[in-house]
Amino acid sequence: MSGILNSSIGRKFAMALSALFLMFFLLQHFAINILSVFSPDTFNEVSHFMGTFWVIQYVLQPILIFGVIFHFVMGFVLEIKNNKARKIGYAKTSRAANSTWMSRNMLLTGAVILAFLVLHFIDFWIPEINTKYIAGDMSGLIDPANTESGFRYYEELVHKFHSPLRVGAYVIAFVLLSLHLLHGFNSAFQSIGANNKYTNGLKGFSKVYAIGIPLGFVFIALFHHFTH
């Protein structure tokens, strides 16, 4: 058991577990963000709960950060190992004949998503941490001195989507996330050994998830850009 992460299968298993965790996180992130379209007040309430409940802040958030870092680091480790397995390439290849573009370019799509995450952290996460844990304002209010000022979360979200450049970057990143998930969703299940009578159904669901969730995030960005 101790050496499992030193084996090719063990590393892929760990990669798949982190991927499944991140996909679950993405789903709940979307479920909260879509509230901003239908009910700004509910979005504010849920955001405040997520931002202040200790289990989420001190247990799940560190696990999430570890999961993100682990997924990217392991992705690069696997890529380096895979490149070492074939130092001399073919003069001619016809890879499109036997595999999808998405499956062959997970590192590329993953690197773009990583770049987007850096932007996302600068935009949302770092200011949030700064406000709550450095400035010490846990109120979640637009004006901490005025309890009538209302929660700040919806206002911050809408403000971020004013810039067409940011919205453009957002759209590109989510298109690539969709391509990443179109392969990654099923691949994660295969890596943990789940290939059975449910696999075909899972493939159908994976397409709905891989296209639907990123498309939903893009919709939210465009909705706020064009309605405010």
Added chain:
Amino acid sequence: MMNLTLKIWRQKNASDKGQIVDYPISGISPDMSFLEMLDVLNQELIEKGEQPVAFDHDCREGICGTCSLYINGRAHGPQTKITACQLHMRSFKDGDTIYIEPWRAEAFPVVKDLIVDRTSFDRIQQAGGFISVNTSGNTQDANAIPIEKENADKAFDAATCIGCGACVASCKNSSAMLFVSAKVSQFALLPQGQVEATDRVLNMVKQMDEEGFGNCTNTGACEVECPKGISLENIARMNREYLSASLKG
């Protein structure tokens, strides 16, 4: 009759750098097998006093897994579920340029021209691809132990792997997972394979990693190019077997 341009990897020995060399060839019948076409080329080269192209071949009927040509960017050529020896020249057009290269993987070093050393597969087999049974004097009837039909069929399908290495050659990571998983599965699905199941999967995967094969990224290229149609389901089974064995071990 067809006229073709062959672009063939020539490499004198394991330490030679090697290069692609062009060979125009004419008068090729569409009914020839691919290997017969190479025989014609080699005959011409011998008559000219040149070194013939070295390539692996044995049964020439798709059973032995010896032929190992990467033809126009695909293992065993443009058709699926066949070996290079079962490929016919009617799969190409008059005037075509055909690239012929050896399997490429650090675990399959080139010996000469199109021949690669696939003994890494042998070492993986030796690490656990067998069952230990006393067979002298008390051989049991093969049907003494009932086996579920579905499992018997899946074990048989896995056992049809001929160890040609097309999976490694096709995989962008040079992963041997389809080969190893077929060997693990054919025993894991049968009662006779259960006794050594834990050690088998751990030892075979350990040997696979030590040989320098890459990781599986589930592109599925191996399954498409496998001449015997070995399913990715076997890789998932090996993953389960390995994880379960790791917990036990």
